[in-house]
Amino acid sequence: MTLFVGRGAPRSLYDSVSEASSAVVIREYSSSFGLASRLLGEPVRTQVRNIYALVRVADEIVDNPDPTLDRSARATMLDWLEGDVAHAMRTGYSGNLVVHAFARTAIAVGIEPGIVSPFFTSMRTDLDTRTHTQASFERYVYGSAEVVGLMCLRAFLAAPDAPSDQEAQYERLAAGARSLGAAFQKLNFVRDLTDDHDLLRRDYFPGLDVERFCEADRDRILDDVDEDLRAAAAVVPDLPPSSRRAVRAAHATFAELAQRLRAASAEEIRHTRVRVPTPVKLRLAASSLRGGRS
Numbered sequence: 001m002t003l004f005v006g007r008g009a010p011r012s013l014y015d016s017v018s019e020a021s022s023a024v025v026i027r028e029y030s031s032s033f034g035l036a037s038r039l040l041g042e043p044v045r046t047q048v049r050n051i052y053a054l055v056r057v058a059d060e061i062v063d064n065p066d067p068t069l070d071r072s073a074r075a076t077m078l079d080w081l082e083g084d085v086a087h088a089m090r091t092g093y094s095g096n097l098v099v100h101a102f103a104r105t106a107i108a109v110g111i112e113p114g115i116v117s118p119f120f121t122s123m124r125t126d127l128d129t130r131t132h133t134q135a136s137f138e139r140y141v142y143g144s145a146e147v148v149g150l151m152c153l154r155a156f157l158a159a160p161d162a163p164s165d166q167e168a169q170y171e172r173l174a175a176g177a178r179s180l181g182a183a184f185q186k187l188n189f190v191r192d193l194t195d196d197h198d199l200l201r202r203d204y205f206p207g208l209d210v211e212r213f214c215e216a217d218r219d220r221i222l223d224d225v226d227e228d229l230r231a232a233a234a235v236v237p238d239l240p241p242s243s244r245r246a247v248r249a250a251h252a253t254f255a256e257l258a259q260r261l262r263a264a265s266a267e268e269i270r271h272t273r274v275r276v277p278t279p280v281k282l283r284l285a286a287s288s289l290r291g292g293r294s
Contacts, residue, residue, distance in 0.1 A: 018101040019046050022053035025098060029056045035281055036250040039288065041242030047109060047155040050101040055148055057081065057098050058119070062126040065199055071127055078127070082120040089113060109158035110166075111151050118143035126202065134206045141182050149181030150174060156243040163240070176235030180251060183228035187257050190221055191274045214266045222262050229255055249288035253281055 026049050027034050033052060037045055061077045081099070088094035088103030089111075105111070122143030125136070132140060153173055157166045189196065189204045196202045197210040208217055229251065236247050256276050264274050276284075 014100070015104060018097040018104070019050060021097040022046075022050045022101040025053040025056050031278070032253055032276070032281060033250075035285055036246050036253065039246035039249055039285065041159065041161070043108075044155050044159050044242050047105040047158075048152050050098075050105040051111075051148065051151045051155065053098045054085070054102040055119070058123045062123050063200065075124070075127055078120065078123055085116060085120075086113060089116070105155065106151075109154040111154050115147050115150055118147050126200075130201055131203045132206050137204060137206050140204070141185050142178070145181035145185035146178035147181075149177035149179075153177040156239055156247075159240050159242040161240045161242050169238075173235045173238060176232045179228040180232035180247070180254070183225050183232060183254050183258075184250075186221060186225050186228070187254060187261065190218070190225075190261055190269065191257070194270050195273075210270075213270055218261065218264075218266055218269060222258055225258050229258065245288050249285045252284040252288060256280060256284060 023046075026037065030052070037049055037052075040048060058078065058081060061074055061081065064074075081096075084094050084096055084099045085102065088096075088099050089106050092103060092107055094100040094103055106116070118139075120143075122140050125140055125143075129136065129140075153170060156162065157169050157173075163169050193210055193213065196204065203210055205217075205221060232251055236244060236251060239247055253276055257274070260274050260276065261269065264272075268274070
C-alpha cells in the first residue's frame with residue numbers, strides 16, 4: 001500500500017531547516033559517519049543524514065544514562081517517536097524537525113513502513129532485554145542495523161545516476177547492505193562491551209560472559225564480522241557513483257576498526273574504547289577517492 005501523500009510538495013523553508021537540524025545531529029554524534037557522508041553526492045548526502053539522524057534520536061531515548069529517566073518515560077517517548085514517524089510518512093509532515101526530514105527522505109526514495117517497524121522493535125527491546133539468545137540477537141541486529149543499511153540503499157538507488165531498474169538492483173544489493181550494517185553494529189558491541197554491561201546492563205552477544213571475556217571470544221566475534229565485511233565488499237562496486245566512494249570509505253573504516261580490535265588484548269577491550277584515529281580515517285577516506293571504479 002502506498003502511503004506517500006506529499007511526494008510532489010514543493011521544498012519549503014521548514015524542509016530546509018529540518019534537514020539542517022539532521023546535519024547537526026550527525027555532526028555532533030558521529031565523526032566517522034559525518035566524514036564518510038561528505039563523500040556522498042547530493043541529494044543522497046542529505047537523505048542519508050536524514051535517515052541516520054532519526055536513528056540517533058531513537059538511540060538517545062534508550063541509551064541516555066540519566067537514571068532519573070525511568071523505563072516508563074523512555075517507553076512513552078519511543079512510542080511517541082514511532083507514532084510521529086508513521087504519521088509523517090503518511091502525510092509528509094511532522095512538528096519534530098528530525099522526523100520531518102526523515103519522512104521527506106522516506107517519501108522521496110521509497111522507504112516503506114514495513115522496514116521502519118523492525119527498527120523501533122529493536123529499540124524497544126533495549127528497554128527490557130538484558131541478555132540475548134541467538135535468535136533474539138539476530139532479530140535485534142536486523143532491526144537496529146541491517147534495516148538502516150536497507151534504508152540507505154533505497155537512497156543510493158533513487159539517485160539520478162542510479163540504474164533505472166531500481167527494484168531489481170535493490171534485490172541484488174540488499175544482502176550486502178544488510179551485511180555492512182550488521183558488521184558496524186557488532187563492532188560497536190565489541191568496543192562498547194564494558195559500558196553496555198556495566199552501565200546499561202545489557203549483554204548482546206549470546207552466551208558471552210563479559211566478566212570472563214577472552215581472546216578466543218574476541219576472535220570468534222571478529223571472524224563473524226569479517227564474513228559480514230566480505231559480503232558487503234562484494235556489492236560496493238555495483239553501487240551508483242554518487243554513493244560508491246562513501247560506502248567504500250565506511251567499509252574501510254570498519255575494517256580498520258576490526259583489525260585494531262583484533263590486535264588489542266581482551267583486557268584492553270574491557271577497559272578502553274578502541275578507536276580509529278582521525279588521521280587514519282582521513283587517510284582511508286582519501287584512499288577511497290582513488291580506489292576502485294569511480
